Amino acid sequence: MSFALPGLLWQLLFFVFPMMFLIALSFWLVKNYRMVPGFESVNWVKMYTRGYFWDAYFYTLMLAAISTVVTSILAFPCAYALAFKASPTVRRWAMFLLIIPFFTSYLVRAYSWQIFLGNEGIFNGLFSVFGFGPYKMLHTMFGTMVGYLTLCLPLVVVLQLLSLANVDKNLVEAAWNLGCGRVRTIFQVIVPLAKVGLVVAATFCFILSFGDFVSPYYLGGSKPPTLSILIIDTTKSGQQWPRAAVVAITMIVTLMIVAFSAVTYAYARRTRQ
Amino acid sequence: MSDRSRASDSAISTWFLRLYVLVVFAFVFAPIIASFVFSFNSDRFPTIPLGSFTTKWYETIFADTDVWDAFARSLTVAAITAVISTTIGFCTAYTDFRYRFRGKGFYLGLALLPPTVPLVIMGLAMLALLSRINMSGQVYSIVISHVVLCSPFAMAICRLRLSQMDPSLEAAAWNLGASQWQAMKTVIIPFCKPAIIAALCLTAAVSFDEFAVAWFVSGLNKTIPVMILEILQGNVDPQINAIGSFVFAISISLVVVAQILVMTRDDKGRKS
Amino acid sequence: MTHKTKSNRREFLKKTGALSALVAAPYIATGRKAHAAPVELNMLAWYGHAEPDIVEEFEAKNNVKFKPKYYAGGDNMLALISQSPPGTYDVILSDGEFVQQLNAAGYIEEMDAADYNFDDYFPEFQKFPGHWDGDKLFSVMIRFGYLGVSFNTDLVSHKEAMNYDVLWDKKLTGKVGHFDWHLPNLGCLSLRDGNNKPSPFDIGDDQWKKLQESTMSLKPQVAGYFDYGGTFSSLKNGDVQAMCGIGDWITGVLLKDGAKVDSVVPEQGGLQWTESLSIGKGTKHRELVKSFIQYMTSPAGQVRSAQMAAYPGMLPMKSGWKALNEAAPAEAKRQRMVLSGPNCLDDIREGRIHYRDIPKQQSLEDWNDFWSEYKNA
Numbered sequence: 001m002s003f004a005l006p007g008l009l010w011q012l013l014f015f016v017f018p019m020m021f022l023i024a025l026s027f028w029l030v031k032n033y034r035m036v037p038g039f040e041s042v043n044w045v046k047m048y049t050r051g052y053f054w055d056a057y058f059y060t061l062m063l064a065a066i067s068t069v070v071t072s073i074l075a076f077p078c079a080y081a082l083a084f085k086a087s088p089t090v091r092r093w094a095m096f097l098l099i100i101p102f103f104t105s106y107l108v109r110a111y112s113w114q115i116f117l118g119n120e121g122i123f124n125g126l127f128s129v130f131g132f133g134p135y136k137m138l139h140t141m142f143g144t145m146v147g148y149l150t151l152c153l154p155l156v157v158v159l160q161l162l163s164l165a166n167v168d169k170n171l172v173e174a175a176w177n178l179g180c181g182r183v184r185t186i187f188q189v190i191v192p193l194a195k196v197g198l199v200v201a202a203t204f205c206f207i208l209s210f211g212d213f214v215s216p217y218y219l220g221g222s223k224p225p226t227l228s229i230l231i232i233d234t235t236k237s238g239q240q241w242p243r244a245a246v247v248a249i250t251m252i253v254t255l256m257i258v259a260f261s262a263v264t265y266a267y268a269r270r271t272r273q
Numbered sequence: 274m275s276d277r278s279r280a281s282d283s284a285i286s287t288w289f290l291r292l293y294v295l296v297v298f299a300f301v302f303a304p305i306i307a308s309f310v311f312s313f314n315s316d317r318f319p320t321i322p323l324g325s326f327t328t329k330w331y332e333t334i335f336a337d338t339d340v341w342d343a344f345a346r347s348l349t350v351a352a353i354t355a356v357i358s359t360t361i362g363f364c365t366a367y368t369d370f371r372y373r374f375r376g377k378g379f380y381l382g383l384a385l386l387p388p389t390v391p392l393v394i395m396g397l398a399m400l401a402l403l404s405r406i407n408m409s410g411q412v413y414s415i416v417i418s419h420v421v422l423c424s425p426f427a428m429a430i431c432r433l434r435l436s437q438m439d440p441s442l443e444a445a446a447w448n449l450g451a452s453q454w455q456a457m458k459t460v461i462i463p464f465c466k467p468a469i470i471a472a473l474c475l476t477a478a479v480s481f482d483e484f485a486v487a488w489f490v491s492g493l494n495k496t497i498p499v500m501i502l503e504i505l506q507g508n509v510d511p512q513i514n515a516i517g518s519f520v521f522a523i524s525i526s527l528v529v530v531a532q533i534l535v536m537t538r539d540d541k542g543r544k545s
Numbered sequence: 546m547t548h549k550t551k552s553n554r555r556e557f558l559k560k561t562g563a564l565s566a567l568v569a570a571p572y573i574a575t576g577r578k579a580h581a582a583p584v585e586l587n588m589l590a591w592y593g594h595a596e597p598d599i600v601e602e603f604e605a606k607n608n609v610k611f612k613p614k615y616y617a618g619g620d621n622m623l624a625l626i627s628q629s630p631p632g633t634y635d636v637i638l639s640d641g642e643f644v645q646q647l648n649a650a651g652y653i654e655e656m657d658a659a660d661y662n663f664d665d666y667f668p669e670f671q672k673f674p675g676h677w678d679g680d681k682l683f684s685v686m687i688r689f690g691y692l693g694v695s696f697n698t699d700l701v702s703h704k705e706a707m708n709y710d711v712l713w714d715k716k717l718t719g720k721v722g723h724f725d726w727h728l729p730n731l732g733c734l735s736l737r738d739g740n741n742k743p744s745p746f747d748i749g750d751d752q753w754k755k756l757q758e759s760t761m762s763l764k765p766q767v768a769g770y771f772d773y774g775g776t777f778s779s780l781k782n783g784d785v786q787a788m789c790g791i792g793d794w795i796t797g798v799l800l801k802d803g804a805k806v807d808s809v810v811p812e813q814g815g816l817q818w819t820e821s822l823s824i825g826k827g828t829k830h831r832e833l834v835k836s837f838i839q840y841m842t843s844p845a846g847q848v849r850s851a852q853m854a855a856y857p858g859m860l861p862m863k864s865g866w867k868a869l870n871e872a873a874p875a876e877a878k879r880q881r882m883v884l885s886g887p888n889c890l891d892d893i894r895e896g897r898i899h900y901r902d903i904p905k906q907q908s909l910e911d912w913n914d915f916w917s918e919y920k921n922a
Binding site: 316317318319320337397400401404407409410489492493503504505506507508509 | 587591592593597612613614615617624625628629630633772773774777778781782798799801802803804854855856
Binding site: 223 | 621646650
């Protein structure tokens with residue numbers, strides 16, 4: 001049981017307090033631009049009765065869900081190819097290449113996409129050669145999605161790859177030998193075997209997209225704002241961190257529910273087969 | 274075995290998959306390459322067509338000792354964070370894998386919750402804690418916060434690997450008279466090695482790229498992402514691209530060197 | 546087996562050790578300075594105020610090294626200070642309207658007015674609101690600028706831009722950008738509604754309701770809401786052709802980079818931003834900070850300040866104007882800080898300029914709430 005200790009101690013020391021602070025903060029008041037400790041429900045009432053809060057909430061949920069589905073689907077063929085078609089050397093290099101982007105700031109990468117997506121950007125330049133466009137891509141939901149993909153795709157491919165690489169090749173082989181088609185093998189053998197990893201990857205993708213403010217801000221033009229942008233906006237109204245805390249707690253609870261359902265689903269015992 | 278499977282695969286789909294992988298990597302690296310190109314562009318704001326070639330942005334950052342300091346600091350923080358959070362993550366994953374106990378739900382919640390906290394507010398909350406215990410504004414303040422953020426990633430990766438292990442394997446080792454530590458050392462850790470390496474890389478990467486919490490808790494000890502955030506929010510010039518490309522160049526060389534080290538080690542291991 | 550892994554591990558450690566030494570080399574090299582270690586001054590500021598183009602001369606003369614912490618927004622700044630130990634920041638640059646809050650919270654030290662040459666300030670800036678508490682001085686103004694309409698000169702003429710109504714023009718549909726902060730935007734739009742007496746921020750409930758309606762009617766025109774980076778790049782790359790609530794501090798920078806943009810103060814009036822320096826409470830380098838502020842209010846400092854690379858600003862001191870006209874006449878002319886003839890102060894003297902402020906009759910949260918609604922609409 002001593003293995004439980006390091007994590008427990010660290011999180012108790014350095015995470016539980018900030019969380020408690022956050023919860024307490026949501027009941028504080030702001031007077032003359034200073035946060036005053038207190039116990040008032042006004043922040044909760046105020047945020048929860050605002051239409052824009054719920055608009056932002058459902059919009060963010062939707063964006064994160066789309067991002068999760070799109071990223072998972074786009075990542076899978078890549079992870080599949082690397083897991084089943086590539087040599088171990090190629091796979092290892094691919095893995096490192098996928099982790100490399102993290103070492104070039106996400107901010108820089110998001111900023112870079114502006115050059116591609118702008119009205120007079122690289123993509124529209126290319127389109128105009130063929131007589132198309134210009135298409136509005138920057139400051140749209142499409143822009144936000146490109147940003148989310150930039151953030152999540154490498155991570156999701158890595159996590160999917162980790163789980164696909166451990167799928168027992170003998171089982172796949174057996175399915176083939178029994179005359180199972182390639183597509184059927186993927187969906188009926190490989191995906192169920194790698195379910196845990198695929199779900200974990202999707203969950204991280206959802207969490208990252210849900211909380212990210214860089215993409216909806218720099219590539220989506222904050223139109224409409226997501227919850228993380230709402231947090232930043234709220235703090236700009238004269239130290240309204242308590243109200244930002246309300247938004248934050250709502251986000252945490254939502255993500256907790258999503259994450260726990262996902263993990264429960266992922267690790268649920270397979271009853272069939 | 275794999276030959277046969279490859280042979281039964283139609284050539285077209287193999288080519289399609291190869292092409293697809295290339296497209297994914299092109300997508301991942303496109304912004305990095307563009308950033309590199311624009312780091313040599315004389316215009317302050319990136320637009321097409323390009324201005325003239327210049328190295329002045331690199332001269333600016335190389336002359337700025339703060340950039341070097343920030344880079345060294347980022348590396349230090351990332352390395353320490355990776356080791357601590359992977360250790361913690363592995364231990365937590367093992368606990369979850371091996372034991373059932375009262376309050377396990379709470380324990381796991383604690384272990385997995387941090388990534389769900391919006392970073393901006395997490396930054397303020399961490400600062401509130403660290404400043405009260407007189408530990409704010411230091412390099413280790415960043416490490417502390419990043420370990421909180423990163424260990425769930427490490428935990429997830431290690432847990433993923435453990436769930437692929439046959440639990441009876443460890444029991445077998447125990448039955449053969451191995452102590453828990455011996456079983457851990459000879460069975461579990463070797464089995465988890467790929468996951469541990471992946472967790473080390475990923476946590477280092479997440480820490481190396483984190484700016485929102487670091488902005489709050491680091492005080493005046495800037496890391497590279499914090500520096501980039503400040504330029505992006507208040508100045509915007511190709512220094513951003515230059516710093517990004519420079520950091521990218523160094524990290525990719527480090528990776529290549531590490532790769533070669535690992536490979537030669539593996540070769541040696543195989544030979545002996 | 547264990548023996549083998551051990552020796553391999555040692556080998557590996559040796560290699561990684563060599564590697565990290567390689568990486569750390571430049572760091573160590575820069576750590577060892579040839580001269581006596583300079584005094585480090587911690588500055589909390591908007592981006593640019595501790596960059597070499599501003600501070601290099603002062604640093605060299607006084608053997609000082611500035612360690613900047615750059616923030617984006619006064620609220621961020623206040624949150625950071627409130628959670629940091631006293632004395633963390635030696636010198637604080639803030640927007641004029643935040644000085645009062647810094648003072649009320651006890652984050653800045655009282656200053657001695659005799660240390661600074663207040664006679665040199667133009668009369669309208671000598672007793673700047675919020676900087677004084679009775680006769681006690683707490684902050685010294687160093688720069689200011691106007692906020693009005695900024696536009697792409699290819700699409701919008703100067704004459705059109707002189708009226709905020711241009712933002713509703715059909716040719717700007719989907720091309721109007723907002724700098725994502727409610728105060729300057731709503732302030733300018735309030736001026737358009739004709740709320741200029743006493744101030745666009747001091748409006749009754751009817752006017753506030755009308756302001757909300759007219760702002761909402763602008764929504765179909767809006768391309769997006771941007772921070773600094775986004776504002777710069779979207780104006781430069783043509784995604785945005787007109788904005789209100791910003792000014793030369795954005796377009797002046799873009800102009801230098803060859804963009805066809807300009808800013809005006811429309812007929813209905815404009816706002817003023819102000820930047821001021823204060824001494825952080827609990828600093829150990831009081832004297833040094835004092836001489837830095839003296840430097841920034843000297844002609845040499847003012848000339849640098851007006852042309853700050855991050856974003857330009859106008860000077861509040863007569864000697865600064867004189868020095869700028871000698872050092873950089875073109876820039877002085879561009880920013881209308883000319884010694885004879887009409888100049889930028891005329892806008893103030895004609896009563897067309899209002900300080901950026903906080904709402905007087907509504908709460909700040911009301912304005913912010915509305916801004917969030919507007920963004921979501």
